[in-house]
Amino acid sequence: MAPSTTVPSASVIEVPETLLKKRKQNEKAREERIAAASAARKASKSKRKVIFKRAESYVKEYLTKEKEEIRLKRTARTAGDFYVPAQPKVYFVVRIRGINEIAPKPRKILQLLRLLQINNGVFVKATRATQQMLRLVEPYITYGEPNLKSVRELIYKRGYGKVDKQRIPLANNSVIEAALGKFDILCVEDLVHEIITAGPNFKQASNFLWPFKLSNPTGGWRTRKFKHYVQGGDFGDREVNINKLIRQMN
Incomplete structure (x- = not known):
């Protein structure tokens, strides 16, 4: 009968401490990038809202000014006067x-x-x-x-x-x-x-x-x-x- 052989248990390989530190740093940097990207998306979304609101307010302002110009011209014509526009800015x-x-x-x-x-x-x-x-x-x-x-x-x-x-x-x-x-x-x-x-x-x-x-x-x-x-x-x-x-x- 052949003698039994024992298989030696695999030796535990220790990961160098510098490599562990590097992995932690990479993971931390990755998390920071994800957080920064998320914050940038939120900021961009809120900024777009601000820009759209401003654009709408500008359109209203331009239309109001245009209507006022038309009103003043009509008023002057009705009164038999000439409308003199404001000096250019x-x-x-x-x-x-x-x-x-x-x-x-x-x-x-x-x-x-x-x-x-x-x-x-x-x-x-x-x-x-x-x-x-x-x-x-x-x-x-x-x-x-x-x-x-x-x-x-x-x-x-x-x-x-x-x-x-x-x-x-x-x-x-x-x-x-x-x-x-x-x-x-x-x-x-x-x-x-x-x-x-x-x-x-x-x-x-x-x-x-x-x-x-x-x-x-x-x-x-x-x-x-x-x-x-x-x-x-x-x-x-x-x-x-x-x-x-x-x-x-x-």
């Missing part, structure tokens, strides 16, 4: 001529306005100081009062933000929030509202927007750009007719 300024034979002072003003190239456009707050500046560089620019549709189309279609001196497309609201969140401007509609109403943070919002790079107007310019708009030319104040030019250049 914002101008949209477009550069239409180059730098040949330009004096140092107008050149400096164009630099301050950030109009460094032909067909560049910027939003400017309508103050006495800016009106004086615009008059000094009038032969090189055209400008006027943009309406809500023009402001919205420019920002949505050709809007770029200035982030660390880089030209960044406004692909999502996070770009705007990162740069202007401290001014309570969180999304594109906030940006549009701040511009069109010339709000308290207009300067920051306008400077955040990279100068708009527009195309030549459909059908070309009316003349060689050496006549004022009221004389059948192109430069100078177009008032509300700037909106037609924006459509042609956008």
Whole structure:
């Protein structure tokens, strides 16, 4: 009869303490990532609600203003008077001529306005100081009062933000929030509202927007750009007719 053999019990392999620590750290990091992702989703959801509510309030504000304008016009017409609209709060300024034979002072003003190239456009707050500046560089620019549709189309279609001196497309609201969140401007509609109403943070919002790079107007310019708009030319104040030019250049 063959002798019986005993199988030795398997020796217990001890896991190194460093590996146990690493596993714990990885597990803790994983839990933190999951918690952070969950918190981010909740924050994003609540932020979307805030953005939607703001957008709704802006629409109501715009409609109320439009209805009030119509009411005032009708009242004036009924009384046999003329309705004089309020002074513009914002101008949209477009550069239409180059730098040949330009004096140092107008050149400096164009630099301050950030109009460094032909067909560049910027939003400017309508103050006495800016009106004086615009008059000094009038032969090189055209400008006027943009309406809500023009402001919205420019920002949505050709809007770029200035982030660390880089030209960044406004692909999502996070770009705007990162740069202007401290001014309570969180999304594109906030940006549009701040511009069109010339709000308290207009300067920051306008400077955040990279100068708009527009195309030549459909059908070309009316003349060689050496006549004022009221004389059948192109430069100078177009008032509300700037909106037609924006459509042609956008």
